[in-house]
Amino acid sequence: MGQSITRNAKIPIGKSKEESQKLLDQTAAALAVMESGPLNFSGIEDITRILDSAVSGTLLTVGELCAVRRTLRAARAVLERLKDSGDCSERYAPLLEILQNCSFEIELEKKVGFCIDCNLSKILDRASEDLEVIRSERKRNMENLDRLLKRISAHIFKAGGIDKPLVTKRRSRLCVGVRASHRYLIPDGVVLNVSSSGVTYFMEPGEAVELNNLEVMLSDSEKAEEISHFELPYI
Template sequence: MELEQKIEFCIDCNFSIILDRASEDLEIIRSERKRNMENLESLLKKVSAKIFQSGGIDRPLVTKRRSRMCVGIRASHRSLLPEGVILNVSSSGATYFMEPKEAVDLNNMEVRLSNSEKIEEQAILSLLTSEIVESETEIIYLLDKVLELDLAFARATHAQWINGVCPVLSSDGSDCIQSDRTDYSFSVDIETIQHPLLLEASLKRQPVLVASKSESSFSLEEGNGMMSAEISSGASDFPVPIDIKIGCGTKVVVISGPNTGGKTASMKTLGLASVMLKAGMYLPARNHPRLPWFDLILADIGDSQSLEQSLSTFSGHILRLCKILEVASEKSLVLIDEIGSGTDPSEGVALSSSILQYLKDRINLAVVTTHYADLTRLKEKDTRFENAAMEFSLETLQPTYQILWGTMGESNALSIAKSIGFDEKIITCAQTWVEKLMPEKLQKRKGLLYQSLMEERNRLETQARRAASLHSEIMDLYHEWRSMMRQQILICVRQLLRQKKPNRLYMN
């Protein structure tokens, strides 16, 4: 505050000028310069008026050339100013800008006072600068605090924008408490989270609603301490919300399923949620998302081929995996898209299996996507592996973008190709090859099993919704009955009080 007061005393921050009161010398110099300039301008106005009266100029002209005050005069009338100094000539050569002999001393005084003023201003600025340097530690401290506040408000604004909730740090996985409570049975437990970047793009396309105080309702959400305006009836359906639930002790999750089913987007959602947690940001989810702390979030997603570096798709993929294995630690999250792809399937499966076996003992969590069915069988030999599949509707032949945890998915490549519009002959030929590679009974059994599981799942969801509806109706009846009983009791008590008779019921 003291430094701020000094600067405001010396400098007018609105106009960026040094005030006269900054120093006594500056005030004296500016006062002398003002008097000298008044005398100089008065003299030059008189000289210019005489020149005008003599026809030496169209109108009186007093101006400055080469930092000296002078008058304008026609070249043909320059004799009106004997011993005058020519400072400049107009572009046409018809007008001279001359300094009269009488103004030389006053101009010299103006130059000296101007230079003295600049020197004094420089001294004042240097003095203030030295005091700022002495306060460097305090200024940097305050700047850091302002930065913290700015970042906090930015995070809060973003959280309000996406209607986010506060995430909770879970255990690192090694000391998870096995309990009936869901909160402690999962190291990653996120309900209905939406892809943050896709959600932001969707919010940007939505019109901004500005409601008056009477039309808008504000509510304080329990648990996250954030004020939000309820300007819409419900949350956006895009991007599709997903649940991410990874049990304690799980080290590797293998996600399988059809292309365009959402495997990569789901994996990216987990990675972005982990980064947002580390940055202290709220998540676009429900309840209290639980995530462990990852020191590093390492990802191999997308095609990393490079013509400049002579890298094929597989070579770029392997190069990035090699770097990930070098830096990964016991607290790292590893995300690998289409592991082992781009080469011979048998070798790709063997390499992928070895990589996952290597990772399970050296990282906190790895999530990979694949079309290799052999990788989904790793769970049968080691409980630290877990499977997940992207749901695919056999009725609509379209993905639902939901994750089925603990299940194995099918690529459904032929179904997708058929829905896109591939020639029927191509589909039939491909189906023949599938039947040769996979026994018919096994294929049919898998299809029927998957279909029966989906039907059972839908049936259970319907029963759950029915049970919730019945529970709501029962609670409404209970509250209604309770209210009626209270009214009846009050009526009885009032009647007894009017009678003023001792009564056992009255005493009770």
């Protein structure tokens, strides 16, 4: 953020003698800090664009929420480092004054940390009870769907209808591969796609329709719950 201000020549200039002196004191304090040993600013990012997006009502991504959390944690750590500087803390007073007037949104930081694994960029099940239930149901449904299609694909393979068992996804639905000449092996199936050569059909067996419908519904519900849980207009 400081580098951006410098590059854009937006360094503040005092409008009065008192204000200019205050800015000089802050600069002197910053130099004193650097002379005593570098502070760790590695976790502080320029989140101006992210905050502007949040204020405008745009939904933040998981990565953006994690960037906000990292910046809040790192900025608070800088404050604690300056406060623990002993006799030097008086020299840093102009900087401490700035930081102590900042809002570090501790509750927001804790909420993001509780609900998101920022190392994996993944919203955790514990983010909400509804999300945990939806994901549990989805996992169970997918296990049933996968087991069914593997059984059907193995049957097709044994009947000579495919070179090797093939369970794949087409048009957001799980299906099985079968030679066009052997599509009769799935009498109640729906053709979702055809290979570029026309040799292989990708078919959804009738037994899988209900399970696939449930997967689509649960997937949509999961996304909706994730979005609703992270609407943070107060950022």
